[in-house]
Amino acid sequence: MNFFNTYKKQILYLVIALLVILAFFTVGKKTKATPIDNMLGFIVTPAQNISSSVSSWFSSKISSFKDDTNIAEENAELKAQVELLEAENKRLSMYEEENKRLSALLDISQKYPDYETTGTNVIAKDPGNWFFTFTIDKGTKDGLAPDMALTDAGGLVGRITECGYIYSKVESILDSRSSVSAMSLRTGDLGVVKGDYTLMNDGLCKMEYIDAESEIMKGDEIVTSYLSDIYPSGITIGYVKEVITDENGLTKYAVIEPSVDFKHISTLLVITDSFAQSALPEENTPEEIPQQTPADLQNQSSGDEQ
Amino acid sequence: MKRAVIIFIILIFNLVFQSTVLQYFRINSVIPNTALAVIISMALLRGRLEGCLTGFAAGILQDIFFGNSLGYYALLGVLSGYIIGRFNHNYYRENYALPVFLCFTGTLIYESAVFFTGAFFDGYLNYFYFLINIILPEAVYTAVVSIVIYRILFSVNDRIEKSEKYKRKLFSIK
Numbered sequence: 424m425n426f427f428n429t430y431k432k433q434i435l436y437l438v439i440a441l442l443v444i445l446a447f448f449t450v451g452k453k454t455k456a457t458p459i460d461n462m463l464g465f466i467v468t469p470a471q472n473i474s475s476s477v478s479s480w481f482s483s484k485i486s487s488f489k490d491d492t493n494i495a496e497e498n499a500e501l502k503a504q505v506e507l508l509e510a511e512n513k514r515l516s517m518y519e520e521e522n523k524r525l526s527a528l529l530d531i532s533q534k535y536p537d538y539e540t541t542g543t544n545v546i547a548k549d550p551g552n553w554f555f556t557f558t559i560d561k562g563t564k565d566g567l568a569p570d571m572a573l574t575d576a577g578g579l580v581g582r583i584t585e586c587g588y589i590y591s592k593v594e595s596i597l598d599s600r601s602s603v604s605a606m607s608l609r610t611g612d613l614g615v616v617k618g619d620y621t622l623m624n625d626g627l628c629k630m631e632y633i634d635a636e637s638e639i640m641k642g643d644e645i646v647t648s649y650l651s652d653i654y655p656s657g658i659t660i661g662y663v664k665e666v667i668t669d670e671n672g673l674t675k676y677a678v679i680e681p682s683v684d685f686k687h688i689s690t691l692l693v694i695t696d697s698f699a700q701s702a703l704p705e706e707n708t709p710e711e712i713p714q715q716t717p718a719d720l721q722n723q724s725s726g727d728e729q
Numbered sequence: 730m731k732r733a734v735i736i737f738i739i740l741i742f743n744l745v746f747q748s749t750v751l752q753y754f755r756i757n758s759v760i761p762n763t764a765l766a767v768i769i770s771m772a773l774l775r776g777r778l779e780g781c782l783t784g785f786a787a788g789i790l791q792d793i794f795f796g797n798s799l800g801y802y803a804l805l806g807v808l809s810g811y812i813i814g815r816f817n818h819n820y821y822r823e824n825y826a827l828p829v830f831l832c833f834t835g836t837l838i839y840e841s842a843v844f845f846t847g848a849f850f851d852g853y854l855n856y857f858y859f860l861i862n863i864i865l866p867e868a869v870y871t872a873v874v875s876i877v878i879y880r881i882l883f884s885v886n887d888r889i890e891k892s893e894k895y896k897r898k899l900f901s902i903k
Binding site for chain 1: 752753777800
C-alpha cells in the first residue's frame with residue numbers, strides 16, 4: 424500500500440483518463456453485453472426478478488386495498504366498454520378483410536402487418552432521476568436483439584439498446600435520448616417524438632419538427648410513421664395534449680400524452696420480427712431500396728398472392 | 730479480501746434495492762441516490778483508497794445495467810470517493826452530522842455534474858429549474874436515507890475491523 428500512497432495522484436489521474444476515454448468510446452455503441460456483464464447479470468438479474476415481483480405484489484395489495492370500493496362500479500363500466508369494443512372489432516375485422524383484398528388487387532404490401540411478439544417482464548428501473556431506462560428479463564437467450572421495439576397493450580414503450588444473455592436494457596420513449604419518427608393519424612403530418620427532461624417526470628413527451636402549416640390539434644392520435652427503420656409503422660404512441668408554436672414561428676411542437684402508463688409498466692411485448700425486411704413502406708425512399716434483397720421481394724409477392 | 734467481498738455484496742444489494750423496491754418510494758418522482766450514500770459512508774469510514782474502489786465498483790455496476798456508456802458513473806464514483814476520503818482523517822465516526830451533511834452536499838455536486846455533462850449539452854440551459862425540481866429534493870431525500878445507510882455500514886465496518894484485528898497485518902491500509 425506504500426506504492427499507492429506515493430503515487431496516489433498519478434494513479435488517480437491515470438484512472439480518470441482511462442475512464443474518460445472508455446466512456447467516450449462506448450457512448451451509445453455498446454449493444455452487446457460483454458462476458459463480464461453477463462456474469463454479473465447472472466447474479467443481479469434473478470435478484471432483481473425476485474425483488475421486483477415481491478415489491479409489485481405488495482404495491483398491488485396496497486392499491487387494491489385502496490380501490491376496493493370502486494371495483495363493482497368499474498366492472499360494470501368495463502363490461503359496457505367490452506361490448507362496444509367487440510362490436511367495433513367485428514366491424515374492423517371486416518375492414519381488414521376488405522383491405523387485404525383491395526391491397527392484393529393493387530399489388531401493394533400490407534402497411535400494418537401482424538408482428539411476431541414475445542412477452543417479457545420489467546424487472547428493474549433506472550436508479551437515477553435523469554433517464555428513463557429499464558431492464559427486462561429476456562435477452563439473447565430468447566432471441567432478442569438490439570433495436571427491437573417494445574409495446575404495451577396501449578402502445579409503444581421503447582426499444583432495446585443492449586442485450587445480455589438473460590437480460591436486456593430498454594430505452595423508453597420518455598428518455599431524452601430517444602427519438603421516434605411519428606405521424607398524426609388524422610392529418611398525416613410527420614414529426615419526431617422525443618423524450619424531454621422537463622416532461623419526463625410527468626410521464627409526457629414531445630413531438631418536434633411539425634410543420635407550422637399542419638392542422639395537428641389537441642386529441643389527435645400519434646402513431647409511429649413509416650419512415651423509421653427501428654419502429655414498425657402504425658403503433659400508437661399517444662395523444663396530443665397541447666400544440667405550441669416555436670419561437671421562430673416556423674415549426675410547432677406538441678406535448679404528447681403516451682397511451683402507455685409509464686408509472687405502472689410491468690408486462691410488455693417485444694416485437695421480434697426484424698421488420699425492416701417484412702414491412703416495406705408504400706413509398707420507397709431511395710435509401711431503403713438497396714435493403715431489399717431479391718429473396719425479400721419474392722417473399723413479398725408470394726405473400727400478396729395469398 | 731473478505732472486506733472486498735462484503736462491500737461488493739452490499740453494492741449489488743444496493744443496486745437491486747435501488748432499481749426495484751425504491752422505485753415504489755419515489756416522492757414526486759424523485760428517488761434518493763443510495764449508491765452515493767454508500768460511497769460517501771465507505772470513504773468516510775475507511776479513507777481515500779477504499780472510497781475510490783467502492784465508488785468505482787458502484788459506478789461500474791450502474792454503468793453496466795443502466796448506463797449509456799461504460800465508465801461514466803464509474804468516473805463520478807471514483808472522484809466522489811477520492812474527494813470524500815479526505816475527511817476520513819479528522820472526524821469522529823460516531824458523529825452523524827458530517828456524513829449526513831456530506832451526503833447532502835455530495836448529492837448536490839454529483840447531480841449537478843450529471844446535469845452539466847448531460848442535459849446541459851442537450852440544450853437544457855435552465856439549471857435552476859432542475860436544481861429546484863430534481864437536484865435539491867434528491868439531495869434532501871438522500872441525506873435523510875443516508876442516516877440509515879451510514880448506521881448499517883458503520884456496524885458492518887466495525888465487525889470487519891474487529892475480525893481483522895486478530896489477523897496478522899499483511900496489508901495495512903494506512
